Amino acid sequence: MVSTPKRLLLVEDDAHDARFVMRAFAQVDETIDLVLAADADDAIAQLARTHFDFVLLDIKMPGSDGIELLRRIRRGQATVLIPVIVLTSSSNPTDVLHCYRAGANAYVAKPASVAGYRHFAEAFVRFWIENTILPPGMTTRR
């Protein structure tokens, strides 16, 4: 199945973590266009400017900035259906619940190894990009 390259917005305030994610995706699928936003305002600006197929969102514990951004994405008409995958260092069940309530499509704990990041990227591509069963309302067309 051939499709157009996917655009992925990574919202991550930690430069190191951002580097790990970008590195892992570059190794797994170099066609993915990964754009970094260092904070919520930046992310909103990027989303307003161009289309993204996915949002990878860091939710910093315990502040609510990531959650708040998630809610804004869900409120925005153009962004309401974008799959948002939460990537965070917290594995607290309450936080997981908060994320899903705010409209997250998936929740992933930050890996603690290079291999872990690669596995995450591989799984992401397999599940979200190559999977033919798409979430409702989502199309493969740009």
Added chain:
Amino acid sequence: MAAFNEDLVFKALYETFPDPVIIIDAERVIRSANNAALRQFGYPAEEFIDRSVRLIYANDAEYEKRLRNRAARVDETAARTSNYLYVRRDGSTFSGHLRTTPLLDDQGAELALIGIIRDVSDLTEAVSERQKASDMLKAALEAMPEGFAIFDRQERLVVYNRAYQAICGPAGAALKPGITAEEILLLARQGGHYPDALPGTREGDEWIASRLRDFRHPDGRPRIYRYADDRWLRVENIKAKDGNTVVARVDVTDLKRAELALERQRQELEHKNEALDQFTATVSHDLKAPLRHISMFSEMIEDDLAAGSQAELAENARHLRDSVKRMNRVIDSLLDYAQIAHRITHWTEVRLTDIVAETLTILASDVQDAQATFEVGDLPEVEGDPELLRRLVQNLIGNAIKYRHADRQPVIRIHGGVADQIVELVVEDNGIGIDPRFSTRIFEVFQRLHKDETVYGGTGIGLALAKRIAESHDGSIRLDTTFREGARFIVLLPRRLRKAN
């Protein structure tokens, strides 16, 4: 009916009458006495008859009292008004209730006076015993700290003690037997005695109605009500079998205050626990992040070495070192923060003007780099720990310099004042400002609004530290969200933390 001689009947009656009977003439001389009288007073007839009646009175005062009462024609039916102290021949005395009947001639002139004297010493003693018991009860009632009163079937006050009067507050002066329970409640309410029933409020009307309901139909459960001057009283109304209502009032202010204090403490503790949860969550996040990075970078270095690739080796090593440094900073900040509470040891008079001057010296190079201008107004003195206050001021001024606006020259104003023993210190700048949404979050540990550490530096502990210092001085710090030019922080500190001793 002439079968018997009436004179004989009367004579027999007179002689056998159980109470002493004495007949005196107009000169108040004893002309006759029955057997009972002779027995009672212990005289043979010849020593009793023809003596002045003064003989039987215990003393002149008693005799004169008798003469006065006779002239005033007091009511002799009651022992209370016609009671005299009599004396026997042997000198012993007794209380007697005297009732008299005059013997009149055809013209109504008094020939003689018949007196019946009933020995009431037992009764008198009983009455005095009862009086004593009643006095004791009254004294006990007066002495007891609880308010006590009895109302009759018509809800009228019958008995009350001093404590009850005091408890009635503004209605206390109006208390007298006969006043109704409702009148007392309304008077006290009018005088502002019930904080929950202020005059002219509907809630107050309902409160009074519920008090009256409880008075009229007590359910046996004491209730606690708030009274003026922040006092609490336990009110208990008891319906007695005879239809009277007994009311008891106990001042439970101390108990209630202890209860309220305990509740406040519980809430405070709950907040502290929440804060602690928040704190540990943040801290573990901020400690775990660099740890994770260290692990990652060392793994990457390993990979680089295994692959013989030099390209990223140096960079990864640098990142590794940065992560270690960052972790170090986080730990240092944490220690700093944790130690504040234990560092408050010496309280002195602190001149905030000096504190600001010292801070500007310490920050001199930053000030110069930023080309910041300062406008420092008159600052008050405050009691506190100079070292901690300096760090508070340093954090605020440091932030004001750090978060300057790229397009304009930083101007930082520091001013203050004293009002109602509260010292105000204001630090405001014309920098990038802070979104009002974050006005409380900025004071939490490790909450940085500007993620890029390379631009703004710091671990996000400065304002949390400032808050902790302000609070350790029983003060507070807040962001003035109405100020739009930049950021304005307002620190409030009590002028004196402890009373001068």
